Amino acid sequence: MRRRRTPIGWPRCNPKHNRFAMPNAAWEYKLKPVEFMIFSYLCYHCTSGMLTPEMIATDVHMKAGTAKKYLTALVTKGIVSEDGTPALKCETTKFFTLPNEVFLLRLPPSAFLVYAYLLLIENRRTHTCHPSYNTIVAATGLAKNTAIKSINTLLEMGLIAVESSSYFDKHGMKWKGNNLYTILPVGVAMDAFYQRQLHQLELDAERRRILRQQVEYGRRRPRAALCASVSTPAAPDPSQQCKSPCDR
Numbered sequence: 001m002r003r004r005r006t007p008i009g010w011p012r013c014n015p016k017h018n019r020f021a022m023p024n025a026a027w028e029y030k031l032k033p034v035e036f037m038i039f040s041y042l043c044y045h046c047t048s049g050m051l052t053p054e055m056i057a058t059d060v061h062m063k064a065g066t067a068k069k070y071l072t073a074l075v076t077k078g079i080v081s082e083d084g085t086p087a088l089k090c091e092t093t094k095f096f097t098l099p100n101e102v103f104l105l106r107l108p109p110s111a112f113l114v115y116a117y118l119l120l121i122e123n124r125r126t127h128t129c130h131p132s133y134n135t136i137v138a139a140t141g142l143a144k145n146t147a148i149k150s151i152n153t154l155l156e157m158g159l160i161a162v163e164s165s166s167y168f169d170k171h172g173m174k175w176k177g178n179n180l181y182t183i184l185p186v187g188v189a190m191d192a193f194y195q196r197q198l199h200q201l202e203l204d205a206e207r208r209r210i211l212r213q214q215v216e217y218g219r220r221r222p223r224a225a226l227c228a229s230v231s232t233p234a235a236p237d238p239s240q241q242c243k244s245p246c247d248r
Contacts, residue, residue, distance in 0.1 A: 019097040020044045023088050024120065029077060030141050033109030034062070034070045039079065040098060040116065042086055051084045061106050096120045099186040105157060105193055113140050114150040115159060118181055127183040130165065151179075158189040 022043050031039060041060050045051060053068035060067070074080040081087045096119055107115065117139050122129045131139075136147045154160045161184055165177035 018100050020046075020100060021095040021097055022116065023086075024094045024096060025088055026079070027117075027120070027139065029079060031074075032070070033113045033140075033142070034066065035074055036116065037109045037112050038067060038070050039074055039086065040112070041103060042074075042080060042084055044098075044100065044103070046086060059103055101186050101190055105159075105189060107157070108150070108153060110140075110142055110146050111150040111153040111157075113142070114147060115154055118154075118160065118183060122181075122183050128180060129183075130178045130180045132178045151181075158192045159184060159186065 020043055022040060026036070026039060037060055038056060041056060042051070053071055054064045056071065057064040057067040071080070071084070075082060079086065079088050096116075098116060098119060102112070102115070114136060117136060118129055118131075121131060133144055133147055136142070136151075137144050140147065142150070151160075151162065155162055161182040163180040163182070165180050166174055167177045168174055
């Protein structure tokens with residue numbers, strides 16, 4: 001398997017930082033959420049060997065056919081070469097970074113895209129940003145409802161914190177402002193993700209234990225047949241029947 005080289009002009013991955021570089025120019029192509037996720041994964045593995053659609057599908061949690069379809073679309077657009085290497089010319093282009101652990105969190109593609117956009121525009125010192133929903137929609141190409149749902153997903157995953165804001169106009173009227181988003185350390189989200197995984201494993205183990213108990217109980221004490229034979233009603237006693245007036 002041939003080893004790929006880092007594209008010219010791209011910063012090399014530093015294992016100490018646990019982050020990988022993404023070119024800002026990728027946003028100019030208006031990639032679909034799945035395309036953006038696959039392109040990000042290729043940037044993450046830009047120095048690894050050739051990746052097959054099956055390998056990509058496994059790591060980004062999608063079907064191999066879907067990965068192959070969108071990988072072909074990226075090659076057609078000219079931002080990925082035939083061997084899976086990002087082909088953007090980035091000698092003078094700026095970069096932003098994504099955490100390596102982002103692919104372990106099983107984010108939906110739309111939430112992944114919104115998360116990447118927030119990292120693109122965040123203040124590098126305070127790790128905050130305050131875009132409006134319309135700004136997020138214009139940058140990502142998502143529907144507004146999908147963008148709001150993606151923000152809620154990131155909030156539930158512990159990747160961001162959201163604070164509402166307000167402002168006063170020149171007439172003293174109070175208006176609702178844009179949300180203030182704070183990018184949280186990815187380690188917090190990873191800890192919460194592993195806790196949910198462990199909790200789910202405990203629930204699955206308890207469910208299997210109860211099923212085993214039910215099977216054992218059914219083996220020791222077989223249940224009565226669901227369809228029991230219906231007994232024929234007894235014939236009425238002639239002496240107990242009412243006599244007609246003519247018989248009296």
